[in-house]
Amino acid sequence: DAKTTQPPSMDCAEGRAANLPCNHSTISGNEYVYWYRQIHSQGPQYIIHGLKNNETNEMASLIITEDRKSSTLILPHATLRDTAVYYCIVRVDGNTGKLIFGQGTTLQVKP
């Protein structure tokens, strides 16, 4: 079972920041939060992951609350190419690396 809750869909205006929320209230102390996205008819693409500190890379920023029960993925300047399904995943098994996907959030970036 997925251990995360995400809104099913969100809209964002092109050029604006997209803020995608994720609840993971049952997260354990050693479980990381991962974000992947899937553009239509393609395989999932890794975006970012974090444990407790905020993280930033060339694609996005990940903000994790102090209690680690929720996080937000931020795409600072969304483009039409960022339209995709975004999955927030709490790593179930750190030893195997397998991922348990939920339903994700469909982000529609509009011109």
Add this chain to the structure above:
Amino acid sequence: DTGVSQDPRHKITKRGQNVTFRCDPISEHNRLYWYRQTLGQGPEFLTYFQNEAQLEKSRLLSDRFSAERPKGSFSTLEIQRTEQGDSAMYLCASGRQGSYAEAFFGQGTRLTVV
């Protein structure tokens, strides 16, 4: 291109036929995963290899499914006696050993059973 490669990209087969898919992982990755994705759903874990050893299989992987990774490099997923319910996208991913290393996915093989 040094990403994960899957072949074929699309496969249409008649019910009852056998099909085999191939996955070539990123060369330095010793972990390889297979997932299945049906329309409107997130990917579901099927099985996982570390080098040539198959270390975990999901209950979704019925006895009609078999996966191999004979030399710890490429992997194959075979479905015997296909059923219409097997129609899905089959995704392969690879990653480095290390508990929290990220996995990289291929483009998938879309199977349609008619």
